[in-house]
Amino acid sequence: MLEALLPHTYGPVIGDTAEPWLYWLVPPGTRARWEPHPYALCLGAPGRLAVPPQSHRLPPRWPGRYWLRPFTPDVRVGPLNLRHVLHHHRPVPSPRTAMPALLSREAA
Template sequence: MSAAAVLPSGAEMMQYLVDSAGPAREPAADMAELADVIRNLLAVEAGRDTVVHLGGNLFDVVITGGGVQARAVAALMDAVQLEGGCGPVIEDSDRGWLYWLVPPGSAARWEPHPYAVCLGAPHTITLPSLNRRVPPGPYWMRPSASDRLVPMGPLREALAQLRPEPTPHAALAAQLGISP
């Protein structure tokens, strides 16, 4: 370093950092989504239901009927996912649906299926509190584990084989305001 180089003072450096951070009270674009995810996951852990955006780095969701055949699919997935059994599944007995949490990006690769619909971004899902294991309302039929999701390929095959009904297509299309 030459003798001619002048380093900024501590106050000048702090002012530079404040100026480069952007407008006050406006979170950085890349941090707003992370903060939202953390708040939602903390709410679930604290025993509250919470709305989570699908897609991103968390998960997408496959929606199926919730009848006897769907329970057989869950049992088959227990066998496929040997250690720890089937990944997370939420049962909504009011609608008669199961929500299978699958890896993020599954919706983009999901081909039309006669017994299931896969949704990702920009949709949301309400996750029940982690301790809700029975109705009323949606509950964890298969509890969520931090490192486990339901694999899309084996789930598609099991759904095609066991054909859970009623299928969610028409009801979901009406809810979303689209044609099936």
């Protein structure tokens, strides 16, 4: 989605067959500047997110995470571009209500 609208400004994205949303990797420190958004949450310390192995590039046949856009150490999704695309497309369901329960499972 972001790649089609804003070529060359995309970065790593994690898909999840068990949850109906995507995880966009933004630059470190983004959470401190992230304004509330109706279609997204910005995670940061002390929250933790398990990332898939680099080899998981296709949706697995079991519930789990995979790289929709591969990870590269020097590339991240631009937060302003991401906010614009999310506002324009208004994806549902929004993770705002379900994410706290997911994060508590991740920390366990």
